[in-house]
Amino acid sequence: MLDACGAASAEDLFAHLPDAVRLRRPLDLEPGISEYEIADYFRARAGENADGYASFLGAGVYRHYRPVLVDAVVSRGEFLTSYTPYQAEISQGTLTAIFEFQTLICQLTGMDVANASMYDGSTAVPEAAMMAARITGRHRVLAARSVHPEYREALRTYARHQGMPVEEFDYAKDSGAFDLDDLERKIDGETAAVIVQSPNFFGVIDDVGAAAEIAHARGALLIMVFTEAVSLGILAPPAGADIVAGELQSFAISPSYGGPYAGIIATRDQFVRQMPGRLVGQTVDTRGNRAFCLTLSTREQHIRREKATSNICTNQALIALMATVFMTVYGKEGLRELALQNVAKARYLAGKLQTVFTGKCFNEFVVRTGDPESINKALLKKKIVGGLPLGRFYPELADSMLICATEMTRRADMDALSDALRPRLAAEEMA
Amino acid sequence: MIRKVRTHPSQNEALLFECSSPGKRAWQLPELDVPAVDAAEALGAANVRGEIPGFPEVSEVEAIRHFTRLSSWNYSIDHGMYPLGSCTMKYNPRINEVVARMEGLAWAHPYQPESLAQGAMEVMARLESALAEITGMDAVTLQPAAGAQGELTGILLIRALLEKRGNPRRRILIPDSAHGTNPASAAIAGYTVENVKSTDAGVLDLEALARAADGDVAALMVTNPNTLGVFEANIAQAAEILHAKGAMLYMDGANMNALVGIARPGDFGVDVMHLNLHKTFSTPHGGGGPGAGPVAVKKALEPYLPTPRLKRVRGKWAWDFKRARSIGRVRAFYGNFGVTVRALAYILAHGGPGLRNATVDAVLNAVYIRKRLEPFFDLPYPSPNMHEVVFSDDRQAKLGVRTGDIAKRLIDYGFHPYTVSFPMIVHGALMIEPTETESKLELDLFIDAMISIAKEVETDPELVKHAPHSTRTSRVDEVAAARKPVLRWKPA
Structure with missing residues (x-):
């Protein structure tokens, strides 16, 4: 090959690089290792993480069973090692699956159109907010404090240089639902979007329709966020929402220490040209057969450059496929049953503990425990990872933790948790 | 002789929603170990949805066949070379x-x-x-x-x-x-x-x-x-x-x-x-x-x-x-x-020396492709190239065949197309990046295919302009898709 290239050595191929830019020493990295040693290294790292613990963590990342079919499908090289389906004739597998994904998300959320995925729920939120600003020509965004705190942080990072002030409205201290009066006070004629989450960060099912009415009365759009996709198996789709921005991690996507997950944006037909991200559409081939292809790409960066609706390029196609297989396996009846099992487990556990909020919950809820950090430390000795201490995000809830139960949470573990918490709760009440 | 082209039988498959029938299921859940709940009582009647219209109902074997059939309609690195410039489509170690x-x-x-x-x-x-x-x-x-x-x-x-x-x-x-x-x-x-x-x-x-x-x-x-x-x-x-x-x-x-x-x-x-x-x-x-x-x-x-x-x-x-x-x-x-x-x-897996070797091979592969294809395609920028090479379709365009056509014809030879019409500073760009994981054997198959297409452009341009001919889906009407967008399935 070197001969064909007219080169005497491989080094000649780099002779045109200026000497000053060349690295004249080996990279300071260990020599390569074999497959067996690689597995060994990662097995050791995996062993340093929580292995064999019962966990009550949720807060945007949920432990749901992953049907084995999911990995069987996404491990196929034809899906795993294919590129973005720009060449429709040899990408009909991916394109068809994405078309099905878009349809499933529409059915689930009650929206008309859904995109092929966003990075995750947290980045879907700023993308939805920017979309609302384009649609309304306004720039102010009002987000409920009960939207996932890390989603709101991502929103602020994106919004800062868009001339898009982000303000927040509070939650009701008794129910944990958003405070409609505070929303009424803060919304004005400059508000592009009101952002609410349901079930919200505290697990409480919020009245999205009521927020939508207030938003619409002021000419703003309503963005509904969800982090727990399984809840949509039993909860009514968001009434009055104009844009739905959500996270599908619950649909067979491993917690994987925070990613990769898959976000979605769904909306009404009239807003489709303001949507970010890829879309697959139905068409025909030259023989008149049904076929699919990427479409409406004049919204996207590779065509529109700085005027695009978003800078997103690579999205989460394989993860969206996981969610598609998950929705296929559970289907109409199974997703409902799965959601109901989550409700039953959470209710069982909540019934044994002292919950802070009165609002109806799906599968997580806030419990006042006294110093959550020290309680969690004690629980670790019993091989239990407790709930998320809320002080980091909500100073006023520094004595509380967010606890989650899913279909994978065993009754025995819930009993152990409530036994461990009960003496403390009793002591709190005495004091 | 072109050694790679072959037709491949694949299954027909309807959309999930069209395969569904009531009562079929692929899911299993364990018996609840806590009391069951009444949805309306637990969540509030107004918050509970009815059934999700159109949501799939298929059996486990139907589910796996569905996605396996779809997968067979894809090209992938596991099938062969993906010469997509700027995308670095290398082998993904398992x-x-x-x-x-x-x-x-x-x-x-x-x-x-x-x-x-x-x-x-x-x-x-x-x-x-x-x-x-x-x-x-x-x-x-x-x-x-x-x-x-x-x-x-x-x-x-x-x-x-x-x-x-x-x-x-x-x-x-x-x-x-x-x-x-x-x-x-x-x-x-x-x-x-x-x-x-x-x-x-x-x-x-x-x-x-x-x-x-x-x-x-x-x-x-x-x-x-x-x-x-x-x-x-x-x-x-x-x-x-x-x-x-x-x-x-x-x-x-x-x-x-x-x-x-x-x-x-x-x-x-x-x-x-x-x-x-x-x-x-x-x-x-x-x-x-x-x-x-x-x-x-x-x-x-x-x-x-x-x-x-x-x-x-x-x-x-x-x-x-x-x-x-x-x-x-x-x-x-x-x-x-x-x-x-x-x-x-x-x-x-690579370590320091292995990573450097990968770079050297990636550049060698791209330079090799350039040298072998230079007699057949215009190279608008003759500077030495590194991991990828960009040709233009100038010579072929004179015969009415554009880079997009050549790319589609490449599919008939068993390859994914190169990157088409990018970068924009090259008129009619063919952007080719082989990566280090392609062997000389696969590179030569690719080069033979490109040379064969260059000759077809001269002898039978229509053949190239209507490619691909070997795929289960022929050229797709992207204009119609954008003009009247159908972005989800709906019951007939």
């Missing part, structure tokens, strides 16, 4: 998949106590330091979800530093050969984009840069090697021009597969750059993601990196959330951890 699925890693919850996340944090720390060594930069964040988000992060970092120095400035310079994400990301960071023309040789024009780089320019975003596969030999001088004006140099690391072990951006004046782990570091593309877009910076930009940052406290890893000058989060949690696991496995 050990990476195995380790990413290990229970202690795959089931690690982002909020589990740091004392029980040391393994995950160690993986991230080790990847950060390997990427810093590879790029010659001082610090790395793994938070960005993909290349485009890495670009946004990098530009926000520049903005934060310039703000601290008193003026964030208003413009970002971008060469006309850049990826579309560059201007789109700069716009989200609040900058106006100014295009800079390339020289006749297709590289950065230092004089034009010096004229454009005034006190209002925040940065130049440059890809190196550029999208022609040509190393920007004046990169260090460009950095000097920018730095003298208080501006910064951003490097799009999409083409880093040409440089690993050979040259380091940190050594030629780059202040901030992103990497695409799904390109250079072999994590699977998955039909369009997930990727990961780590950002590497020089020391001056380190205080502004997204929160949280890894830090060492009494011999253990901890997350540092209190960073006063940080640009904030660009997403929830810490990044696409599962992708970083795969990338680290790739780096461990």
Whole structure:
């Protein structure tokens, strides 16, 4: 090959690089290792993480069973090692699956159109907010404090240089639902979007329709966020929402220490040209057969450059496929049953503990425990990872933790948790 | 003789919704070990939905057949070469998949106590330091979800530093050969984009840069090697021009597969750059993601990196959330951890010398393709190329055949097309990147196919213009799809 290239050595191929830019020493990295040693290294790292613990963590990342079919499908090289389906004739597998994904998300959320995925729920939120600003020509965004705190942080990072002030409205201290009066006070004629989450960060099912009415009365759009996709198996789709921005991690996507997950944006037909991200559409081939292809790409960066609706390029196609297989396996009846099992487990556990909020919950809820950090430390000795201490995000809830139960949470573990918490709760009440 | 072309039988398959029938199921759940609940009572009657109209109802065997049949309609790296320029479609080692699925890693919850996340944090720390060594930069964040988000992060970092120095400035310079994400990301960071023309040789024009780089320019975003596969030999001088004006140099690391072990951006004046782990570091593309877009910076930009940052406290890893000058989060949690696991496995497998060898092979493969195809296709920019080569369709266009047609005909020969019509500075571009993982055998098959098509253009142009002929789906009407969008299935 070197001969064909007219080169005497491989080094000649780099002779045109200026000497000053060349690295004249080996990279300071260990020599390569074999497959067996690689597995060994990662097995050791995996062993340093929580292995064999019962966990009550949720807060945007949920432990749901992953049907084995999911990995069987996404491990196929034809899906795993294919590129973005720009060449429709040899990408009909991916394109068809994405078309099905878009349809499933529409059915689930009650929206008309859904995109092929966003990075995750947290980045879907700023993308939805920017979309609302384009649609309304306004720039102010009002987000409920009960939207996932890390989603709101991502929103602020994106919004800062868009001339898009982000303000927040509070939650009701008794129910944990958003405070409609505070929303009424803060919304004005400059508000592009009101952002609410349901079930919200505290697990409480919020009245999205009521927020939508207030938003619409002021000419703003309503963005509904969800982090727990399984809840949509039993909860009514968001009434009055104009844009739905959500996270599908619950649909067979491993917690994987925070990613990769898959976000979605769904909306009404009239807003489709303001949507970010890829879309697959139905068409025909030259023989008149049904076929699919990427479409409406004049919204996207590779065509529109700085005027695009978003800078997103690579999205989460394989993860969206996981969610598609998950929705296929559970289907109409199974997703409902799965959601109901989550409700039953959470209710069982909540019934044994002292919950802070009165609002109806799906599968997580806030419990006042006294110093959550020290309680969690004690629980670790019993091989239990407790709930998320809320002080980091909500100073006023520094004595509380967010606890989650899913279909994978065993009754025995819930009993152990409530036994461990009960003496403390009793002591709190005495004091 | 062309050795690769073959037809392939594939199954017909309807959409999921069309295969469904009431009562079929693929799901199983254990018996509840707690009392069942009444949905209306537990959730409030108004909050409970009826059945989800149209949602699938299929059996397990139907589900797996459905997706297996769909998969057979895809081309993939596991089938053969993917000569997509700028995309670095290399083989995805399967050990990476195995380790990413290990229970202690795959089931690690982002909020589990740091004392029980040391393994995950160690993986991230080790990847950060390997990427810093590879790029010659001082610090790395793994938070960005993909290349485009890495670009946004990098530009926000520049903005934060310039703000601290008193003026964030208003413009970002971008060469006309850049990826579309560059201007789109700069716009989200609040900058106006100014295009800079390339020289006749297709590289950065230092004089034009010096004229454009005034006190209002925040940065130049440059890809190196550029999208022609040509190393920007004046990169260090460009950095000097920018730095003298208080501006910064951003490097799009999409083409880093040409440089690993050979040259380091940190050594030629780059202040901030992103990497695409799904390109250079072999994590699977998955039909369009997930990727990961780590950002590497020089020391001056380190205080502004997204929160949280890894830090060492009494011999253990901890997350540092209190960073006063940080640009904030660009997403929830810490990044696409599962992708970083795969990338680290790739780096461990290769080691320092192996990574350098991969670069050498990637460049050798691209130069070999160039030399063999030069007699048949126009090469508008004759500078030495690195990991990719860009031809134009000038010769074939005279016979009415365009780059897009040649690309589609390549499918009939068993290959994925190259990148079509990009970069935009080449009229009718054929952008070819073989990567290091293709053998001479596969390269020769590809070259034979390209030469054969070049001859077909002369003898039977119509054959090429209506390709592909061998696929189960013939040329797709993209215009109709956009004119009257059908974006979801609906019952007839």
